[in-house]
């Protein structure tokens with residue numbers, strides 16, 4: 001029998017007969033490894049332990065300790081077990097597809113009757129019974145006709161459609177656990193006993209269409225979350241509870257920040273409180289960018305399609321653009337414009353005014369650019385996904401040699417902004433050249449090296465996503481982690497070798513020749529709308545004083561205190577603090593409760609004694625005790641706390 005050589009992660013190789021399975025390889029290393037093995041990595045492919053290996057390969061055996069493969073296999077197996085449980089309880093239900101999701105899986109079912117919450121309980125119970133049987137998982141490769149006949153006999157019409165979607169040259173894998181069968185690409189765990197029966201939960205039922213096709217009858221999607229152990233599940237459920245408490249839509253109402261309405265879907269009506277936070281953030285970003293050498297500009301909202309055709313957006317992005325047609329005087333046809341979905345082409349127009357020399361570079365043009373993009377109504381979500389938004393956008397025009405330094409400076413600025421806004425951790429992902437791209441290999445080599453060099457210089461952690469760059473250049477994505485461990489992709493830094501070419505941007509280099517600048521697209525927050533949503537949820541509405549819309553409420557305890565209350569408010573306002581009076585004829589506890597719901601960070605209560613002694617009784621949000629302090633001292637303290645972090649550093 002032919003021998004093949006398998007190379008292990010430690011660099012050692014061993015010979016095996018061709019066709020050896022990964023399970024047999026694990027067994028040859030040690031029986032204990034064979035027992036706890038779940039799958040393998042063969043030449044970078046996630047490999048079922050039962051699949052044969054035919055050629056010389058690199059191999060690594062995965063056990064339950066390997067987080068990424070085990071979590072994937074576990075969620076995948078939960079999906080199968082759930083589908084089996086449903087068919088064991090309701091044999092008439094047809095199964096469709098059941099992919100793994102960010103925290104679990106879903107499976108879409110074809111069933112007349114809607115699934116009820118009681119049904120979910122019954123399914124969970126059945127799933128536990130199935131897992132307890134610890135049945136082995138086995139698979140066979142079938143030919144297409146045999147598989148088709150099998151599903152036809154069982155009336156599994158969706159599986160036949162799936163079969164037709166499998167490419168001609170791909171194997172048709174039939175998987176079984178016990179008697180239950182599913183069509184699946186694999187790989188799978190060795191047996192159901194490797195599935196943690198106490199680490200999953202079914203989360204709910206929703207409507208779904210077969211591959212998103214609304215012309216087909218609606219299916220029912222049951223989704224679940226699954227983890228490697230009970231502790232991880234509990235942590236996730238706690239996080240969800242926490243997230244619900246922090247939901248920016250709920251806090252947005254309680255703090256009276258904004259609203260949305262049907263007449264302008266996905267476009268925010270900012271209320272005075274919300275707009276105050278928005279402007280505090282915008283002012284802060286403006287100061288930071290000015291200090292970092294950016295020059296702010298403003299470009300039009302409504303731009304003729306001609307420019308979008310030149311930039312390539314009309315062809316590639318038309319479906320997401322809002323079109324505005326105008327009757328120009330004397331014109332036979334309406335003029336077609338689009339609301340800008342991004343600012344880049346307009347920034348090149350500003351750059352193109354007047355001949356640029358290498359001495360003008362780098363030129364950093366910033367705009368709080370108001371953009372509109374059509375998003376389907378189903379995808380919109382509070383402030384997190386909207387149709388009208390403002391980017392903290394900027395484009396840097398520079399030479400290839402300046403790329404690394406510009407990138408390093410950007411990372412420094414971004415890190416400092418995130419820290420000021422209360423985020424301690426962020427990750428960077430570097431996406432490199434895709435197969436289809438513009439620009440020479442030489443410029444890609446240089447740009448990728450520049451971006452990677454800049455990250456190293458900043459001492460930041462990063463991962464590389466090969467082939468995932470845009471066709472026009474490599475990019476960095478910045479993902480921050482919020483207070484409850486959720487990740488949000490906000491910042492971006494993208495090199496672009498394409499747009500300067502399409503829109504004819506140039507500069508005169510040191511030799512006196514015309515050359516193309518590199519264009520860098522970059523944002524730190526992404527959009528103000530979404531970032532404010534993230535910020536509100538991160539802080540659970542308790543924004544740091546400098547960002548809080550209502551910073552201080554001065555509340556009277558007795559009506560005799562009204563004059564002094566107004567005097568305190570006036571003093572605070574003179575010091576630049578957003579203060580307001582509450583002299584309503586209500587009990588102080590009632591006032592405190594109400595302003596706590598509104599997340600006012602500081603309440604100064606004033607009764608007879610405070611009036612007499614010219615003091616205030618200071619109470620902070622979330623604390624039960626209050627502290628009596630002299631008015632001057634309180635003004636000084638609050639003034640300092642209300643100073644934005646960048647100005648405090650400068651002071």
Ligand SMILES: [Zn+2]
Nearest residue numbers: 175184185186
């Ligand atoms: Zn499967």
Ligand SMILES: [Zn+2]
Nearest residue numbers: 343344521522
């Ligand atoms: Zn751009």
